[in-house]
Amino acid sequence: MRLSRYFMPVLRETPAEAQIVSHRYMLRAGMIKQAAAGIYSWLPLGYKVLRNIEKIVHEEQQRAGHIPMLMPTMQSADLWKESGRYDAYGPEMLRIKDRQDRDMLYGPTNEEMITDIFRSHVGSYKDLPMTLYQIQWKFRDEMRPRFGVMRGREFLMKDGYNFDLTKEDALHAYNRHLVSYLRSYERMGLQAIPMRADSGPIGGDDTHEFLVLADTGESEVFYDSAITELKFGDRAIDYDSVDQCQAVLEEFTQRYARTDETHDAALFDQIPEERQRVARGIEVGQIFYFGTKYSESMGATVADETGAKVPVHMGSHGIGVSRLLGAIIEASHDDKGIIWPEGVTPFHCGIVNLKQGDAEADAACQALYDALAALGLEPLYDDREERAGAKFATMDLIGLPWRITVGPRGLKNGVVELTSRRTGESEELPPEAAVEKVAAIYGVIKG
Numbered sequence: 292m293r294l295s296r297y298f299m300p301v302l303r304e305t306p307a308e309a310q311i312v313s314h315r316y317m318l319r320a321g322m323i324k325q326a327a328a329g330i331y332s333w334l335p336l337g338y339k340v341l342r343n344i345e346k347i348v349h350e351e352q353q354r355a356g357h358i359p360m361l362m363p364t365m366q367s368a369d370l371w372k373e374s375g376r377y378d379a380y381g382p383e384m385l386r387i388k389d390r391q392d393r394d395m396l397y398g399p400t401n402e403e404m405i406t407d408i409f410r411s412h413v414g415s416y417k418d419l420p421m422t423l424y425q426i427q428w429k430f431r432d433e434m435r436p437r438f439g440v441m442r443g444r445e446f447l448m449k450d451g452y453n454f455d456l457t458k459e460d461a462l463h464a465y466n467r468h469l470v471s472y473l474r475s476y477e478r479m480g481l482q483a484i485p486m487r488a489d490s491g492p493i494g495g496d497d498t499h500e501f502l503v504l505a506d507t508g509e510s511e512v513f514y515d516s517a518i519t520e521l522k523f524g525d526r527a528i529d530y531d532s533v534d535q536c537q538a539v540l541e542e543f544t545q546r547y548a549r550t551d552e553t554h555d556a557a558l559f560d561q562i563p564e565e566r567q568r569v570a571r572g573i574e575v576g577q578i579f580y581f582g583t584k585y586s587e588s589m590g591a592t593v594a595d596e597t598g599a600k601v602p603v604h605m606g607s608h609g610i611g612v613s614r615l616l617g618a619i620i621e622a623s624h625d626d627k628g629i630i631w632p633e634g635v636t637p638f639h640c641g642i643v644n645l646k647q648g649d650a651e652a653d654a655a656c657q658a659l660y661d662a663l664a665a666l667g668l669e670p671l672y673d674d675r676e677e678r679a680g681a682k683f684a685t686m687d688l689i690g691l692p693w694r695i696t697v698g699p700r701g702l703k704n705g706v707v708e709l710t711s712r713r714t715g716e717s718e719e720l721p722p723e724a725a726v727e728k729v730a731a732i733y734g735v736i737k738g
């Protein structure tokens with residue numbers, strides 16, 4: 292993409308309404324525009340990151356054996372009356388009447404709808420285990436929408452639902468989700484810590500929230516600092532192996548880590564004092580085993596081996612896809628702007644032409660652009676007639692992790708400059724070597 296042809300309405304001024312850094316930078320970098328309180332348009336740059344996050348979520352869910360699908364955002368109230376949640380949900384549910392005066396709603400979550408789909412088509416234990424998921428917009432009429440996409444009213448969520456014959460099978464599904472979530476967040480350059488959460492009115496303690504540590508987080512968290520040393524990394528995992536998934540759950544949940552809702556001061560005090568941490572966190576996901584709550588109230592049964600009809604064991608598992616943009620920026624920025632992790636960056640690298648209109652510099656930039664594109668990489672070429680300082684400021688603000696700077700002086704010596712946004716370190720090298728280095732960083736093989 293050439294910046295001169297792109298739509299990226301960068302703001303010079305810091306918008307007064309934005310209270311936290313991620314919201315400020317998303318507005319300033321022209322990633323989003325508020326349409327109404329808690330409702331945003333995703334401008335091209337924001338949309339690209341959103342799609343990158345979605346792609347990671349899709350890949351990791353399917354790697355775990357979960358099946359993608361899509362349900363509508365608008366739902367009939369009937370199913371919710373069946374489960375009893377139509378009255379229970381409260382004012383966060385946006386209720387709408389259609390022209391026939393039928394009760395409709397904009398889905399805040401999809402347990403009812405997926406349970407209805409399941410009960411309509413699945414009747415035998417032989418079809419289990421099954422996990423279906425979607426990435427779809429949700430609406431919750433939050434009392435206090437704030438912090439930009441962090442607490443929106445309309446927001447994008449991955450929601451997945453497992454259907455299993457037994458509690459043990461459903462707990463394996465729970466563990467599969469835990470593993471796939473750890474992998475997903477790490478690919479986004481994030482550390483998200485699974486913390487024991489409150490299961491609310493449903494009861495039971497099989498629920499964990501995933502929290503990204505950040506001062507601006509809305510949740511108060513208490514944890515043993517040893518947990519921050521854990522990394523899933525690129526180890527192999529067999530998602531069908533009950534033992535392997537269980538071992539990961541144990542490894543990542545054996546240390547104390549809880550949100551304020553489940554915090555237990557007596558247990559916390561048993562941690563060596565130097566490892567006790569009280570901090571704030573952003574909830575970027577939650578996994579939840581809830582047994583037969585919906586299958587019983589909505590009649591989602593399967594025939595077991597003896598032919599008897601039994602309600603299935605279920606769980607639901609969410610990732611805050613749009614909230615993640617804010618969380619990633621909160622975790623990765625400096626006073627000049629965003630610093631995108633390579634896994635989600637909207638463009639792989641920036642190309643800054645220090646002397647637009649200079650035949651040699653223009654040609655060198657174009658050659659770099661073509662070479663990177665030929666490798667399947669997407670550069671953003673700042674080809675505007677702007678002074679160098681302004682171009683650097685824009686690149687720093689939008690946070691591409693790598694920048695190649697091209698100017699007549701360097702070209703005389705046969706070099707361009709490759710700069711890391713994260714460290715600020717630069718090195719001079721021939722254009723081909725710069726391309727190779729960027730390709731290597733993104734794991735693209737040349738040739």
Ligand SMILES: Nc1ncnc2c1ncn2[C@@H]1O[C@H](COP(=O)(O)OP(=O)(O)OP(=O)(O)O)[C@@H](O)[C@H]1O
Binds near residue numbers: 433443444446576611
């Ligand atoms: N209003 C919102 N705006 C953006 N993302 C949200 C919002 N509400 C929930 N999410 C995201 O969707 C994920 C799954 O939804 P879930 O039902 O667990 O949310 P929740 O526990 O009600 O969230 P919260 O406690 O933050 O209101 C959450 O972990 C969060 O990342």
Ligand SMILES: [Mg+2]
Binds near residue numbers: 574576577
């Ligand atoms: Mg939650």
